[in-house]
Amino acid sequence: MTHAQRINDALRRLPAWPVYALAAGWAAWLxxxxxxxxxxxxxxxxxxxxYGEVALQLLIAGLVVTPLRRWTGVSxxxxxxxxGLSAFFFVVAHVAVWAVLDLQSLSRVGAELAKRPHITIGFAAFLLLVPLAVTSNNASLRRLGAAAWRRLHRLTYPAxxxxxxxYVWLVKGFPLEPFLYLAAIIALLGVRIGWPRLRAALA
Known part of the structure; x- marks a missing residue:
């Protein structure tokens, strides 16, 4: 038995619900x-x-799943x-803190969206994630069909x-961390989107 098979056997015995519990606990702690x-x-x-950083980290972790399985066999x-759902939860929390605690007025949300481009693109990412969160259940998968469901969930990439x-646009100056996140996202999207096409072209 390979190391990947041993890891997969152990993972099969671990449920997914602790991910939700850890996400909720960390949000409450923050x-x-x-x-x-x-x-x-x-x-x-x-x-x-x-909250925004944790959301981005979880979205990046979701992008890692497929390349990890492809290259190491660990699923x-x-x-x-x-x-994905935990990431959406943190995005909602991020937006809620901004709108309710930071702006302290829901009527100012539209004005801020129009005035600040970095908020506009952040809010666009949030809107792209809404249909993914709504359809992240088995009933939606059955209703939409596997092919349509997968196409819809490619909205993860632009989101x-x-x-x-x-994140890069938000920060002042040139701190390294946001650029590392963006570099990781671009690299993972290249692997997720470009690598299968390259393999097909070379086949």
């Missing part, structure tokens, strides 16, 4: 830190950014839905790319 001063002198901005497919651009 919120508690914000309430108690653990996020520094600007807790709302820090909480907003922390995390059973956790991909949990990663995560827009999310990465939103």
């Amino acid at each position: 919120f508690w830190l914000g309430l108690t001063g653990g996020l520094g002198p600007e807790p709302i901005n820090a909480l907003e950014r922390a 995390l497919l059973k956790y991909r839905r949990a990663l 995560v790319l827009l999310g990465g651009l939103h």
Whole structure:
């Protein structure tokens, strides 16, 4: 038995629900830190950014699943839905903190979207994720059919790319972290989209 087979055997015994529990627990912990001063002198901005970063990390983790299985044989497919829905949960939390706690007025949301391009592309990423979250269930898969469901869920690609651009555009100066996220997203999208086409062309 190979190492990949041993890992897959162990993973088959592990359910996906702990991913949701960890996501909810981490979101609650970050919120508690914000309430108690653990996020520094600007807790709302820090909480907003922390939720957005976790969302982006989870979306990137979802992109890793297929290349990991292709190149190592280790399959995390059973956790991909949990990663995606947890990412959407953090995106919703990120948007909620921005709209309710930061702007403190839902009427200002439209004005901010029109005025600030980085918010516009971030909100576009959020809207692209909504149909994916709504259809991330077996009933939708059966209703849409596997082929249509897979086509719909390719919206993940532009959504995560827009999310990465939103993060780069958001920060002041040139800190390394947002650019590393964007580089990872571009590389993974290249692997997910370009590699199968290259293999088909060379076959």
